[in-house]
Each structure stands twice: as structure tokens, then as C-alpha cells.
Amino acid sequence: MSRGCDWVGRLVRIAALAGIIGGAALASGALAASVLSGVMARRIVTPSVKRADDxxxxxxxxxxxxxxxxxxxxxxxxxxxxxxxxxxxxxxxxxxxxxxxxxxxxxxxxxxxxxxxxxxxxxxxxGYSFLGPWDLSVDFEDVLIPTPAGDAPAWLISSTVPGGRWVIQVHGRGVRRQETLRAVPVFRDAGYTSLLISYRNDGEAPVSADGRYGLGDTEWQDVEAAIAFAAGHGATEIVLMGWSMGGAIVLQAATRSRLRELVVGVVLDSPVIDWADVVAFQGDSLGLPGMVSSGAMQVLGRRWGGLITGQRAPIDFRRLDFVSRAAELDRPVLLMHSDDDGYVPATGSRALAVRRPDIVTFLPFTVARHTKLWNYDRESWNQAIMNWLAALPTR
Missing domain, CATH: 2.40.30 (Elongation Factor Tu (Ef-tu); domain 3)
Known part of the structure; x- marks a missing residue:
């Protein structure tokens, strides 16, 4: 159900209506843009508390x-x-x-x-279809993953076939691990044990020291902890799957984790491939000047920006840009995205698929919106994953 980045637009509108942009700011377009950039940046990294009925x-x-x-x-x-x-x-x-x-x-x-x-x-x-593993009528365990931020709850659903193949499911921004339950049946049918995790600041896992999202630049450490947990419980081959911002998180884990050799492939549903694309898309959809979106990126990427956003450390957006970093990927990737996403544009996904056709299998959708691909066309979505898993090299 990950809603991508609608939070940006709401906050900017609220800021304007609430008078955060005062008379002095309105007198100067540059000053108004700077204030809006700060508001936008803060909201991007502030975890959502409540979602609006829309x-x-x-x-x-x-x-x-x-x-x-x-x-x-x-x-x-x-x-x-x-x-x-x-x-x-x-x-x-x-x-x-x-x-x-x-x-x-x-x-x-x-x-x-x-x-x-x-x-x-x-x-x-x-896009949720299940509220918990009990809706799938499968046996499961409530487990805790010891992450750098503290013990994070997860669901462990064992495969029907003994073996060391696992999938670690990572949900998107502003939602919880229930989002990923849709993928359990197809992976279970393929012989995979599923580990559905939470991560810092998502409302279930512990809060980080600053209580702010790192957009993947920090959360990947919690995925690494999940990889270590899986390895300690018999996993020998691990697929990472990320939804929306979860895609940005697993890409960081797949390239930065000291345990990355256990990762045999990555599945991405409506992923954030490049945050610059996402922030610019949201700004454009609101009719904001480009300087507001680019200014928000500057605030988030500079140490002084923490005075505005509350972050303890700046975000390295170059490290999060997997269009530019496409050459560094060395695992098979299944990438699924809809052109009408509405929150996370598919441009980054399409660019990554073009740059790495040797390892990226791209399944485009025309009408499915954000992280609702399974809901819209369950058969095609499941079949794509099943075919991709069957083609993975075995160890």
C-alpha cells in the first residue's frame, strides 16, 4: 500500500496555508522557494504519523x-x-x-x-490484501531481528520444502510489513522461506537516534541484520525484495552489506531508483518551481541541513542513484513498475533496465498505479516472479 511520496505535496500545501511562508518570504520569490525547500526536505525524512482518508x-x-x-x-x-x-x-x-x-x-x-x-x-x-500471516492460513513465527537500532519485529514463514533459499521482504515508506504479504505465496510455492521485516522508524521497529528516515542510506543496515539472522537460521541463498522506498533500501544492502555474497538476486516493485526523480516529480505535479525540489535535495544532502530536518547525518544521494550506479550491480534483478504510478515515476526503473539489460528483467505495467501491480494483475505478477526465480543460477 505504499503511497510513495504524496507526503511532499501535502506538506508544501499545509506550509503555505498555515502561514509558514510569511509576508517577508512572499516578498521574495527566492526566499519563499528556500523556505518551501526546507519544509519539503523536513517532511521527506519525517515518518508519517497518520494517513488521510482521500x-x-x-x-x-x-x-x-x-x-x-x-x-x-x-x-x-x-x-x-x-x-x-x-x-x-x-x-x-x-x-x-x-x-x-x-x-x-x-x-x-x-x-x-x-x-x-x-x-x-x-x-x-x-494494496494490502492480507492483514497478517494468519490470513494466508500458513504457519508462522513472530521473531525479533537484532538491528543496530534495537530488536525489530518480523514474521518468519517457513518454506514447504526443506532448504536454504530465503527471501527477505522490505516494505515501503509510511506503511508496514503487511504490504509484503502478497508475495509470500509465490515465493513459498517456489521453495523459499519468507522473512518479512520491519526497519527503523516505520512504527514497529525501534526509532533511530534522530527519528528520521535515511531514504535507504541508513535503513539498509537493518536489512543486513536480517540477512545475518537468515544466515544464522540456515539460509544459503537469499533474494531481497523491496517495495517503493524498500527498493532503495534493498539496493543499498545488495551493494554495501558485508554479507552481500549471500544475496543471489533482487526483486523490485515500484521502486525508488533515483530520489532526484521522485522529488522532482512531486514538485512538478504541484506546479512548484524546480528550485524548490532541487533545494530540498540540497538541504537533505548537507550537514547543515540537519538544523532544518532534524537529521543527524546528511543523505548521500549519489549513493542512492542506481541509474548512475547501474554498472555496480552484479546480481540478477526483476524490476516491475507501472507507467501511471503517480507517486514514484517509472523513469528511473526504465533507465536502469536500459543500462543493464544483461541482468535486469523488466516487467512494465501501463495501468496499475503505485505498488498495486499484484492487485491489478495477480497472474502476470506471480508468473513473472516464478519464471525469474526458476532462471536464477543455483549455488
């Missing part, structure tokens, strides 16, 4: 098993989706589109997990 509920017919929602780019997508409503007090699953107009879309209600859907007035759609 779609209106037009009608609910529990007897007919239908819900009618305001038409949005996400609400009209075919497939099965999670629907949180009434400020996260309720959760349901919605399925096929039954009727659609330019103003509203009626979908099948698959089930209501909790809350009073009949009273819902607003909600938000997400």
Missing part, C-alpha cells in the same frame, strides 16, 4: 454487497484492494468494479474485517 464514500449497500466510491485514479482500478475507512477505525476488502461513471465507481465488497462500513463517509484504498 476518497469519498457515496453509498454502501451491505445487503447487495456493494460500495460506491468517488472516482479517482485508484478507485477505478480493477482488482482486489484494501479499504480503510473512518480514520482507520475500520477495514474492508473491495473487489471487482461493477459500474463506473466519471463521478463514481461501484465495487463488490469482499469482506469487512472490522468497523461499521455502513456509517463510513470517507476512506482510502491500498
Amino acid at each position: 476518497v469519498r464514500v457515496e453509498a454502501v449497500d451491505l445487503a447487495a454487497g456493494t460500495i460506491t466510491l468517488q472516482s479517482t485514479a485508484d478507485s477505478v482500478l480493477q482488482g482486489d484492494y484494501s479499504f480503510w475507512f473512518s480514520g482507520d477505525s475500520g477495514h474492508a476488502h473491495v473487489g471487482e468494479v461493477l459500474r463506473s461513471t466519471p463521478a463514481a465507481v461501484t465495487r463488490r465488497i469482499l469482506r469487512v474485517d472490522y468497523g461499521d462500513l455502513a456509517e463510513a463517509r470517507r476512506g482510502r484504498l491500498g
Whole structure:
């Protein structure tokens, strides 16, 4: 359900409306851009506390098993989706589109997990299909991964076939490990044990000393700790899979970890390949001058920027840019991204695929939005992973 980077736009709008840009700033375009850059930078690395209900509920017919929602780019997508409503007090699953107009879309209600859907007035759609391993009807263990920030909770789901093949699943920004449960069945069918991890500042794992995201530049250490945990429990071949910002995290782990020799491949769903692309895309979508987005990158990448953002250390964006660093990748990569992502542009993914056709298998989607590829076309998504795993060199 990773929503990518909509947080940037909301914060910039809030900053303007709240008067953070005061009269003096408004008198100078350069000063206003500088203030907005600082606001944007701080929000980029500040963990989300609460997500907004962004779609209106037009009608609910529990007897007919239908819900009618305001038409949005996400609400009209075919497939099965999670629907949180009434400020996260309720959760349901919605399925096929039954009727659609330019103003509203009626979908099948698959089930209501909790809350009073009949009273819902607003909600938000997400790609979660399972709230926990119990929804998959598989045996699992709650385990703790000893990371540099402290013990981080994870779910361990063993393979049906004895062996040393593992996959470590890393969720995106602003969501939790439930996002990655969709991938467990296909990996389990292929004989992989799944380790679904949390990482610093995600709301489940311990908070870092500064309480700020590193956009992959720090979180990779928690993935390295997960690799060490897996190795200590019998893993001999490890696939890393990352969703959205989780993609940036696993790419760092695959290239920087002292345990990287255990990694045999990387799977990326709607990943951040280059943060400059993402920040510029969000700025453009809001009609902001390019100097605001580039200024935010400058704030985040300089030591003095910590006075504004609260970071203890600057972020090395050159190290996070895997279009420029494409030549350094030396493991097979399965890369899946939708052109209409809406939060993390597919330009970085396409550029990486062009630069490294020798190791990158690219599955493009046209209509699937951000991290909803499985929901939109489950069969193609699962088959792509199964085919890619079957082609991995064995040790």
C-alpha cells in the first residue's frame, strides 16, 4: 500500500496555508522557494504519523454487497484492494468494479474485517490484501531481528520444502510489513522461506537516534541484520525484495552489506531508483518551481541541513542513484513498475533496465498505479516472479 511520496505535496500545501511562508518570504520569490525547500526536505525524512482518508464514500449497500466510491485514479482500478475507512477505525476488502461513471465507481465488497462500513463517509484504498500471516492460513513465527537500532519485529514463514533459499521482504515508506504479504505465496510455492521485516522508524521497529528516515542510506543496515539472522537460521541463498522506498533500501544492502555474497538476486516493485526523480516529480505535479525540489535535495544532502530536518547525518544521494550506479550491480534483478504510478515515476526503473539489460528483467505495467501491480494483475505478477526465480543460477 505504499503511497510513495504524496507526503511532499501535502506538506508544501499545509506550509503555505498555515502561514509558514510569511509576508517577508512572499516578498521574495527566492526566499519563499528556500523556505518551501526546507519544509519539503523536513517532511521527506519525517515518518508519517497518520494517513488521510482521500476518497469519498457515496453509498454502501451491505445487503447487495456493494460500495460506491468517488472516482479517482485508484478507485477505478480493477482488482482486489484494501479499504480503510473512518480514520482507520475500520477495514474492508473491495473487489471487482461493477459500474463506473466519471463521478463514481461501484465495487463488490469482499469482506469487512472490522468497523461499521455502513456509517463510513470517507476512506482510502491500498494494496494490502492480507492483514497478517494468519490470513494466508500458513504457519508462522513472530521473531525479533537484532538491528543496530534495537530488536525489530518480523514474521518468519517457513518454506514447504526443506532448504536454504530465503527471501527477505522490505516494505515501503509510511506503511508496514503487511504490504509484503502478497508475495509470500509465490515465493513459498517456489521453495523459499519468507522473512518479512520491519526497519527503523516505520512504527514497529525501534526509532533511530534522530527519528528520521535515511531514504535507504541508513535503513539498509537493518536489512543486513536480517540477512545475518537468515544466515544464522540456515539460509544459503537469499533474494531481497523491496517495495517503493524498500527498493532503495534493498539496493543499498545488495551493494554495501558485508554479507552481500549471500544475496543471489533482487526483486523490485515500484521502486525508488533515483530520489532526484521522485522529488522532482512531486514538485512538478504541484506546479512548484524546480528550485524548490532541487533545494530540498540540497538541504537533505548537507550537514547543515540537519538544523532544518532534524537529521543527524546528511543523505548521500549519489549513493542512492542506481541509474548512475547501474554498472555496480552484479546480481540478477526483476524490476516491475507501472507507467501511471503517480507517486514514484517509472523513469528511473526504465533507465536502469536500459543500462543493464544483461541482468535486469523488466516487467512494465501501463495501468496499475503505485505498488498495486499484484492487485491489478495477480497472474502476470506471480508468473513473472516464478519464471525469474526458476532462471536464477543455483549455488
